Amino acid sequence: MTLRVYNTLSRQKEPFETLTPGVVRMYVCGPTVYDDAHIGHGMSTLVFDVIRRYLEFKGYEVRHVMNFTDVDDKIIQRARALGRDAFAIADGYVEQYQRHMIELGVLPPTVLPRVSQTIAEIIDMVQTLIAQGYAYESEGDVYFRVRQDEDYGKLSRRTIEHALSSDRARFGDDLKEDAADFALWKAQKAPDEPAWPSPWGLGRPGWHIECSAMARRYLGPTLDIHGGGNDLIFPHHENEIAQSESCNAAPMARFWIHNGMLQLRGEKMSKSLGNIISLHAFLAAHEADAFRLLVLGSHYRKPLAIDDEIVGQAERGLERLRGALRPPTGSQSSGPAVAALVAAADAARARFIAAMDDDFNTAAALGHLYDLVKAINTARDEGVAGPDFAQAQAALLHLSGVLGLRLVVDAPAAPSDAAPFIDLLIEIRRELRQARQWALADLIRDRLAAMGVGIEDSREGATWRWER
């Protein structure tokens, strides 16, 4: 089976081939660090984490670069509003974002560059573009000459006329030759604006050039994958293509991958609507695995509408996956029931791979994981145990891990201290049940449940485990 990936550039699925066999150069647009990260950022980060994990599962070495845009107008505004230093603001949000990535179980990208640390590369690219006639300086600003770029608009399928009809163009700067042109470099206009010396005086990079520069610096002129939210297709990625391909005379990326937007009750999260859910708030109330399962439940290119009911469904689905990992209760290690389980595990694995090979169809892949869950539970009910049972569970855990799901519940801080006492209570409850002292037995069960200890009875006796 070969992997097929949807390419925004061609608007179709293409066989996935990399520039260098066995190596994937993947650049993903990260956040502009001017405010708390929200669950939309989380979704995008998870989507590309899963893509990366699957590529590694397929045997690729993935060079994964995710940037932080730490020089930006909004950061400057934020700094002014708070009366603080812009770099300090950005640093704080970068740290917060990295904590969130750990909480979400996201594999650390190979490199996490920042604009502020890539200034030399940016200036170099801008100089090259000027020398080539693709850009011009105007009173300390430098603009990209859009009409010089013959295939401008090929990613978003817009013409320059469309760009011209936008507000940005209508309120076009007098410094531009053409209203459609966009800034590569902005001259410093106030002393509190972060600025670096350049051939055009003190200033800072424009919005799009930083990604072009960071991508080239860490991954070279042509990427295998350039990713981000689909809200970045225009103008951000369109302009990146214009800059990079003009400057480097090479395709910027073989595959452009864009995730759909996360929405709340049918509308996009936005400041003006006041419906932003921060990652911090979400993760305080819900498990990271539940959020990941939620994201995995629909295709990454589709919009994902979220509400309390959907979150609850993901949480219960997560419990079902975990339930399959409970130990066997029987002792049968061979026979038709065992053979059926082995066959089910093999089938689940093959179908999982086929689904993921089809443009990372995580929803279908999950469906096959649930089929394996059912097979495991059935086998347990039939008394299956032994190495084949353990292997089926291991397969479930492994494939879930390819999606980044952890499934294992972290026990409370000091479980070992409490465990002997809980065992004692379980033992007492067993005695009570034998004596038909139902009220007392149930009291123990209910009180333990309230403390997060779940009890499950079976023919072989009761087991317990920590529940969240």
Added chain:
RNA sequence: GGCGACGUAGCCAAGUGGCAAGGCAGGGGUCUGCAAAACCCCCACCGCGGGUUCGAGUCCCGCCGUCGCCUCCA
């Protein structure tokens, strides 16, 4: 207005030509002292109208509806 996406059961959702995956919820059973978990059974003809085809959620046309981008945005 331009570009684009989507519309499958109560909810989420997969499925791009051949008898509609999976999860959640719900109903009925098995097991259990009760409960939980698990297992079994039930629960959709795919927005509407045309067309192509032996055969269409699946292709084409039109319509209706929802959403995104075009300005900062994952």
